[in-house]
Amino acid sequence: MSQIYDRVALIGLGLIASSLYWAIKRDGLAGEVTGYARSAETRETAREIGLCDRICESAVEAVEGADLVILCVPVGAMDQVAREIAPALQAGATVTDVGSVKRAVIDAVGPHIPEGVHFVPSHPLAGTEHSGPRSGFAELFEQRWFLLVPVEGTDGDAVDRLESLWQAIGSKTVRMEADHHDLVLAVTSHTPHLIAYTMVGVADDLSRVTDSEVINYSAAGFRDFTRIAASDPTMWRDVFLNNKDATLEILGRFTEELFALQRAIRTEDGDMLHDYFTRTRAIRRGIIEAGQDTDAPDFGRTKT
Amino acid sequence: MSQIYDRVALIGLGLIASSLYWAIKRDGLAGEVTGYARSAETRETAREIGLCDRICESAVEAVEGADLVILCVPVGAMDQVAREIAPALQAGATVTDVGSVKRAVIDAVGPHIPEGVHFVPSHPLAGTEHSGPRSGFAELFEQRWFLLVPVEGTDGDAVDRLESLWQAIGSKTVRMEADHHDLVLAVTSHTPHLIAYTMVGVADDLSRVTDSEVINYSAAGFRDFTRIAASDPTMWRDVFLNNKDATLEILGRFTEELFALQRAIRTEDGDMLHDYFTRTRAIRRGIIEAGQDTDAPDFGRTKT
Numbered sequence: 001m002s003q004i005y006d007r008v009a010l011i012g013l014g015l016i017a018s019s020l021y022w023a024i025k026r027d028g029l030a031g032e033v034t035g036y037a038r039s040a041e042t043r044e045t046a047r048e049i050g051l052c053d054r055i056c057e058s059a060v061e062a063v064e065g066a067d068l069v070i071l072c073v074p075v076g077a078m079d080q081v082a083r084e085i086a087p088a089l090q091a092g093a094t095v096t097d098v099g100s101v102k103r104a105v106i107d108a109v110g111p112h113i114p115e116g117v118h119f120v121p122s123h124p125l126a127g128t129e130h131s132g133p134r135s136g137f138a139e140l141f142e143q144r145w146f147l148l149v150p151v152e153g154t155d156g157d158a159v160d161r162l163e164s165l166w167q168a169i170g171s172k173t174v175r176m177e178a179d180h181h182d183l184v185l186a187v188t189s190h191t192p193h194l195i196a197y198t199m200v201g202v203a204d205d206l207s208r209v210t211d212s213e214v215i216n217y218s219a220a221g222f223r224d225f226t227r228i229a230a231s232d233p234t235m236w237r238d239v240f241l242n243n244k245d246a247t248l249e250i251l252g253r254f255t256e257e258l259f260a261l262q263r264a265i266r267t268e269d270g271d272m273l274h275d276y277f278t279r280t281r282a283i284r285r286g287i288i289e290a291g292q293d294t295d296a297p298d299f300g301r302t303k304t
Numbered sequence: 305m306s307q308i309y310d311r312v313a314l315i316g317l318g319l320i321a322s323s324l325y326w327a328i329k330r331d332g333l334a335g336e337v338t339g340y341a342r343s344a345e346t347r348e349t350a351r352e353i354g355l356c357d358r359i360c361e362s363a364v365e366a367v368e369g370a371d372l373v374i375l376c377v378p379v380g381a382m383d384q385v386a387r388e389i390a391p392a393l394q395a396g397a398t399v400t401d402v403g404s405v406k407r408a409v410i411d412a413v414g415p416h417i418p419e420g421v422h423f424v425p426s427h428p429l430a431g432t433e434h435s436g437p438r439s440g441f442a443e444l445f446e447q448r449w450f451l452l453v454p455v456e457g458t459d460g461d462a463v464d465r466l467e468s469l470w471q472a473i474g475s476k477t478v479r480m481e482a483d484h485h486d487l488v489l490a491v492t493s494h495t496p497h498l499i500a501y502t503m504v505g506v507a508d509d510l511s512r513v514t515d516s517e518v519i520n521y522s523a524a525g526f527r528d529f530t531r532i533a534a535s536d537p538t539m540w541r542d543v544f545l546n547n548k549d550a551t552l553e554i555l556g557r558f559t560e561e562l563f564a565l566q567r568a569i570r571t572e573d574g575d576m577l578h579d580y581f582t583r584t585r586a587i588r589r590g591i592i593e594a595g596q597d598t599d600a601p602d603f604g605r606t607k608t
Binding site for chain 2: 125145184187191195199201214218224230240255262270274277279281284290
């Protein structure tokens with residue numbers, strides 16, 4: 001494929017940034033890719049594994065001359081990073097981010113963006129439970145959604161160009177309004193993560209059920225929760241702090257519904273339970289039909 | 305491998321029974337295997353796909369002459385089935401079951417078992433989100449736990465012999481007391497399933513977040529919940545009705561913990577969230593070290 005940007009700067013070098021680097025280089029989508037991470041250890045690791053054409057000692061150095069800057073830091077660090085790089089941004093450049101929350105990032109980053117620089121927030125629905133510069137791989141974005149959340153008045157060409165980059169690394173793209181994005185993600189991602197963290201925490205607390213039993217017999221359902229609950233703690237702390245309202249709203253609905261099912265168990269209302277479990281089965285069929293998962297039976301382990 | 309039982313009867317012909325059949329035949333572990341299902345349609349399907357050496361028209365016919373009877377019906381149907389087959393059980397035979405709850409099954413089946421017949425409850429921690437006679441496969445039990453829950457005074461040889469069958473089909477076995485079993489499973493399986501059903505139900509209810517959005521963007525965490533919530537509704541209704549106390553107890557702990565995290569989000573207590581998410585990450589490492597899952601990154605789809 002042909003080059004889409006001359007110089008791309010990756011700020012933050014975790015799972016998403018490293019995957020972006022490998023995908024961009026594989027497909028020759030950028031001339032040079034620079035990288036910066038706050039931690040010296042991360043920068044050292046990046047140099048060691050050949051991550052980025054050039055690892056810089058400051059965010060400012062990394063963004064100098066870049067026509068695309070991708071902020072890959074936790075949502076809570078966006079404000080500080082944007083403030084830092086703002087004076088070094090080149091006119092006509094595009095700044096994007098890959099944060100899981102969009103309204104908070106727009107509020108944090110938007111005000112720092114100088115006149116003549118395009119800010120196009122985005123969010124890849126892709127990830128694994130691993131984190132750090134060694135966890136990336138070029139195929140991460142293939143067939144996954146990359147949401148674009150342009151703010152009003154953004155230059156159309158800048159959005160189109162960024163969209164073509166996300167498509168070139170294999171993603172499907174769609175444009176969405178920020179508040180709607182945050183609500184949809186509260187349902188499909190943020191609340192499920194919080195629930196998984198909670199269930200794993202409960203299991204950890206129960207002294208009568210020893211750790212080794214919980215672990216040995218985890219294949220019966222719990223295992224999937226532990227994978228979700230192994231995700232990066234800093235990233236997820238920031239997600240909940242920055243998508244507070246939508247998460248609390250969905251949590252409220254969840255609790256209400258859980259209490260209804262709990263009551264059905266207590267009162268032994270088998271019909272209510274059966275109807276409920278039949279209805280949820282249909283959603284699964286929708287996901288398989290939409291190509292977001294396969295119908296292959298998953299029997300409690302990854303085939304390697 | 306050599307034959308362990310002369311004639312095995314499978315009562316109920318769903319995922320577990322059909323997988324047992326294919327595993328037993330593959331390894332030559334029984335002479336003849338008979339099968340019975342209440343639904344004529346299921347018996348027809350079984351005959352069509354060659355499931356069982358002989359499909360019988362009644363449970364009584366299926367168990368006649370069997371030295372091992374395996375009850376593979378939902379927990380709520382155990383009492384009726386045990387009552388039906390009791391007069392036809394052969395002296396010296398062993399009756400086992402594969403129910404996900406053990407105290408209720410012991411209470412339901414135990415009283416019907418005639419003198420001279422051994423009742424050895426068991427429970428394979430294996431399954432998929434699919435159900436019915438076509439969903440079975442011989443490898444289902446490989447490397448999975450098969451729990452044996454013998455009641456006091458059971459003949460030791462009968463337990464050993466059954467254990468050797470479960471091991472011969474590839475399972476790891478362990479013996480456990482019934483109430484402890486039900487509590488452990490409430491943590492590792494029953495409560496996680498209820499929570500997954502609830503979350504999927506909430507997503508289904510939200511009219512502002514359309515079905516297609518929930519489905520399209522499910523890879524971000526929700527997808528794993530939908531797989532769990534696609535499990536057999538009858539089986540799961542019966543699990544909750546029959547492991548009511550332990551499930552309600554763990555649900556109570558879950559809610560308490562969820563409220564603490566919800567409060568941390570509301571009060572923006574980032575340290576509490578970060579500490580919590582760091583602690584849960586350790587459990588995941590335990591599961592990988594115990595060989596119950598691999599460390600391979602799961603990035604939102606099954607590789608086919």
